[in-house]
Amino acid sequence: MTSAPMSGRKAQAARNDELILQAARAVFTADPGAPIASVAERAGVGISALYRRYPGKETLLQKLCFDGLTLYIAAAEKAMADPGDPWDAFATYMREIVDADTHSLTIALAGTFQPTEELFQAATRASDLAIQVHGKASAAGVLRPDITVSDVALLFEQLASVKLGDHGRTEQLRHRYLALVLDSLRLPPDKRPLPGPPPEDTELRARWAPGSA
Known part of the structure; x- marks a missing residue:
């Protein structure tokens, strides 16, 4: 229909x-x-x-964060429902969260507005699912045992902080460093080629040019 x-x-x-x-x-x-x-x-x-x-601005910030949580919840629910290889499900979940860029909102907006009850409920759901996704990978023996859910949350924030060049270049570099993160999290270790080329010195220097921010 x-x-x-x-x-x-x-x-x-x-x-x-x-x-x-x-x-x-x-x-x-x-x-x-x-x-x-x-x-x-x-x-x-x-x-x-x-x-x-x-x-007002507060309403707009609430909407942005709710939409971000909705994307996070969808990726986590998909990972939990995936009947295939546990590591592939976890890695896909990580990639989808990085692509959704939900943690850029966390970095910028945490503590800047009053959350609504709807936001609290969505955040609780997202947190519960993050624990479940982590537990599924841990129980399958594919995730190193000394990594916690909070570790993963901060890894997402670190990846969201990577910003260089335009949107496409930023996305490419985030996936490059996500590949490194995934290699470090997986048991047994899996060393795959990194996606995308490394940043050039010219790209790093360009950030200091007037008006580049």
């Missing part, structure tokens, strides 16, 4: 909402203290259109 197409006004509202959320994520992960007007400017929508959907 296919859903009915949205009317022109509803379709435009949906597009505006997506633009607002994309802009808000970019703006607030770069500068959590940025005003909400910066989001409207980046999204290319009027401030009134933004306020019709999100009454």
Whole structure:
């Protein structure tokens, strides 16, 4: 059964909402203290259109974090439901969380707004699933025993902090270092070729150029 197409006004509202959320994520992960007007400017929508959907900055931050938790929960549920190789399920879970970039929100926004009850419930669900995914890999004997769930959470934050060049280059480097992380976590050790080329000195120096931040 296919859903009915949205009317022109509803379709435009949906597009505006997506633009607002994309802009808000970019703006607030770069500068959590940025005003909400910066989001409207980046999204290319009027401030009134933004306020019709999100009454204030706090509401927008709550939505961003809830969406991030939803992505995390989906990846973890998929890993728990995977009947295949336990290590492949765990590694895929790690890759999907890195691709979702949920931990950039944690790094930038933790402690900057008041969580809602819905957010608390989603965070509890995400935490429970993280424990289950970790337990599944541990019980299968594929994960080194001295690694905890909290270790993995901080590894995600470390990978989210890798930012170099454009989005594509950042994604490539994150997967390169994720491959190193996975090699260090797996029992028995598995040394596969690293994806993507290493960063060039010119890429690292370019960060210091005026206006590159």
